[in-house]
Amino acid sequence: MSFQAADNPEDTRLQRLQEVLDSGTLQQAKRMLNALHPGEIAHLLEALPIAEREIVWGLVDEENDGEVLVHLTDEVRADLISKMDRAELLAATEGLDTDDLADLIQELPHTITREIIESLDLQHRSRLEAVLSYPEDTAGGLMNPDTLTVRPEVTLDVVMRYLRRLKSQIPPHTDNLIVVNRAGKYLGVLFLTDLVTHDPDDTVVEIMSLDLKAIPANWDDGAVANRFEQHDLVSAPVVDDEGLLLGRITVDDVVDVIREEGEHQFMGQAGLSEDEDMFAPVMISAQRRALWLGVNLVTAFLASWVIGMFEETIEKVVALAVLMPIVASMGGIAGSQTLTLTIRGIALGQLSGKNTRWLILKELAVGGLNSMIWAAVVAVVAGIWFDSTDIALLIAVAMSINLVFAALTGAILPLALDKIGIDPALAGSVLLTTVTDIVGFLAFLGLATLFLL
Incomplete structure (x- = not known):
């Protein structure tokens, strides 16, 4: 088992660890393993077959278990959790940030979950319950309630002394302090760059920025990712309907959202989950994929049924059987281009009732233009190949119909499904x-039946 050669030091370290594991020197492997970042350990675990994964998981230091579990995909994490005992699970949750604990605790057995919650002090318990009260794919579910807040009336000197006392307790990715009033209502942020470059006698209210708008807790994670992308944010405050501060979202959480969305789009095209374990047992993987294969089989039978309707035509004009796949394939490719573009627009929130009509018209125009170009090319090739002007004109018309219809379907279908x-x-x-197979076959074979027989 070996990793693909990489150009960066992190992948090289992972490759060396893999070689040590293969050699059987577990003590050296353990030292190298626990020198890695939890995210790197998670990457390594996901790249191992189940038997080797269990061995490597046993080498991970107990204090790293929780952080590693958080970085794993859902399926791999669930498998490892199912093999951990009560003491190991309780130890794994110690020291986790509230948002990470909220992600992990939902996958633990109910009795362990209750025990963990009861072991927290009142402040941490209320923070955890605040995160758990929101769906996982919302801003409230993403946020970490651990924030640094200051009042608008204090001076920058007081704020600096406050930060010096906190030292290592300052949360990661802290690029600003959140300004709230006595009721906890969000007012603005004090960026650290402004804090260290202004007069210590200035007050927070004089320096703070009002430009950073708070994110409502009920926003979905896609909208949160868009806000971070559009405003180049490192962190952002999260508020409730009354404007009260609930927590903050940091860029590392948003990166996870973007990665998961990308994997979802890619894996979804094959009917797979983004959390699919590459080394899951054969029977489990087969069961999951069987349904999708069945759906595809039904659609294939539909296309075959359409072809069967023109069996007599194909028997008399054999050239049709040779050229049919070209018509269907070109329509499928053209439609998938429009489909991908439209799905991307939906995911980024760029499509609305106002611009949908323009997208459809534009894609129809693109489909029409491409249909004229490639229909002419295929007509010339088919005409020379079969020495038949009739077949050349026939495939040109059929391809034009299918390409235009594919563009229309590619634009409308994802909007309708959404x-x-x-x-x-x-x-x-x-x-x-x-759709493109059926329309392509109907157009090509139907026109052939009308004009060639």
């Missing part, structure tokens, strides 16, 4: 392929 609550990334490609 409106009825079905994930376009998961269902869009299968439905689009079905």
Whole structure:
């Protein structure tokens, strides 16, 4: 077992560790393993077959267990948790940030969850319950309630002395202090750069920024990611409906959201979950994929049924059987381009009722232009190949129809699926392929039946 050669030092360290594991020197492997960042250990675990994964997991120091579990995909994490005893699970949750603990605790057995919550002091328990009260894919579910707040009336000198007392307790990714009033209502932020470059006698209210808008706790994680991207944020405050500060979201959480969304879009096209374990047992993987294969089989039968309707035509004009895949394939490719573009627009929140019509018209124009270009190319090739002007004109018209229809379907289908609550990334490609195959075969074979027989 070996990792792909990499150019950066982190991948090189992972490769060396893999070689040590293969050699069987576990003590050296343990030292090297625990010198890695928890995220690197998680990456290594996900890249190992189950038997080797369990061995390596046993080498991870107990104090690193929690951080490593947080970085793992859901399926791998659930598998490792199922093999840990009560004491190991309790130890793994110690010292975790509140947002990470909220992510992990939801996958633990109920009795362990209750014991962990009861072991927390009142402040930490209320913070954890605040995060758990929101869905996982919202700003409230992403946030960490551990924040540094200051009042607007204090001086910068007081703030500096406050930070010196905190020292190592300052949360990671702290680029600003959140300004709140006595009721806890969000007012603005004091950036650390402003704190260290202004007169210590200045008050917070004189220096603080009002430009950073707080994120409502009920925003979905996609909207949060867009806000961070558009404003180049490192952290952002989260508030409730009354404007009261609940916590903050940091860029590391947003990076996870973006990565998961990208994996979801990519894996969803094949009917797979973004948390799919590459080394899951054969039977489990087969069961999960069987349903998707069944759905594809049904759509394939639909296309075959359409072809069967023109069996007599194909028998008389054999050239049609040779050229049919070209019509269907070109339509599928053209439609998938539009489908991908539309799904991206939906994911980024760039499509609305005002610009949807323009997108559809634009894609129809693109489809029409491409249909004229490539229909002409295919017509010339088919005409020379089969020495038939009729077949050349026939495939040109059929391809034009399919390309235009594919562009229309690629634009409308994901919007319709999204409106009825079905994930376009998961269902869009299968439905689009079905539509383009059926339309392509109907157009090509139907026109052939009308004009060649």
